[in-house]
Amino acid sequence: MWGDILTYLLPSLAVVGAVLAAAVHTSRGRRPLAAAAISFAAAYAALVLLVIVDSKILALAGYIPFVIFKAIFDPAALQGLQAGWPVVGHQLVLLLGTGLWVLTAAAAVRKAAGACIRCGRRHDGVGWFSAAKAWRWGTPVTIAAAVIPALYAIFRFAWAAGIPLGIEQKFLDSLHQSGGNYAALGLASMAALGTVLTFGLNQQWGAVFPRWVPAIGGRSVPVMLAVIPACFVALIVVPAGAEMVSAAAAGMTGAIPFDWNNWGTLAPALLWPAWGPLLAAAALAYYLKRRGGCARCGLNS
Secondary structure (H helix, E strand, C coil), X not given: CHXXXXXXXXXXXXXXXXXXXXXXXXXXXXXXXXXXXXXXXXXXXXXHHHHHCCCHHHHHHHHHHHHHHHHCCCHHHHHHHHHCHHHHHHHHHHHHHHHHHHHHHXXXXXXXXXXXXXXXXXXXXXXXXXXXXXXXXXXXXXXXXXXXXXXXHHHHHHHHCCCCCCCCHHHHHHHHHCCHHHXXXXXXXXXXXXXXXXXXXXXXXXXXXXXXXXXXXXXXXXXXXXXXXXXXXXXXHHHHHHHHHHHHHHCEECCEECCHHHHHHCHHXXXXXXXXXXXXXXXXXXXXXXXXXXXXXXXXX
């Protein structure tokens, strides 16, 4: 049923979106148009992130290091990655559209508020998007965004070490017998890396490469080198989290049990819908703190 609806709905949204985006681009800034752009962006994002896109992209990103390592000994391990690319590619295009519509809505709001269309600053200094205010609200959201993947990593590291944290012993035994403990280790490592990099958005080494890094040590970190990956992860964890919530409500997800005795299989992932917005806010704060002066309006605070 959903497939038939989306077959007609997505092209229709594309046409409406194109007209609305053209109006935003050519207008001089009208509040009703800004409201329409925000509403459309929100509806489109909700459809894409909560209905169409699922956990495939996040799973692919998490499993790639493990699969590549496994392929050294078993080349057939790469076949699973190749089979899922058409669906993943389609979902990536939809996520790109979501990102572009967020930017379009932001442009409409800036025009309506009389702010710089390029940077969003206002000469009266009003708003939450100055560097000074980003230092205030950016710190707590960055910490919160870093804690969520850390919780996930703790559970997976425990399983890899043979500790049945949040799961029954028989499930842990089957995990180790099938080699799933290595996958758990890989996922935990990726989640832990995400925690470290998220904390970096609020640290000096996130702005300047540490001295010990060969060739680039002591140089400034390009702003978008941190912002783009963070925003990408922020987009893909929301649909994955929505899928986990649905799975938890159903009592299972594939071959992985979820009940009171195995609550650790999904419990950490139930925070993913919140992880996405928090990580996006952390990336925005990082950008606001480091973007420098604007060549269009001349403001730099």
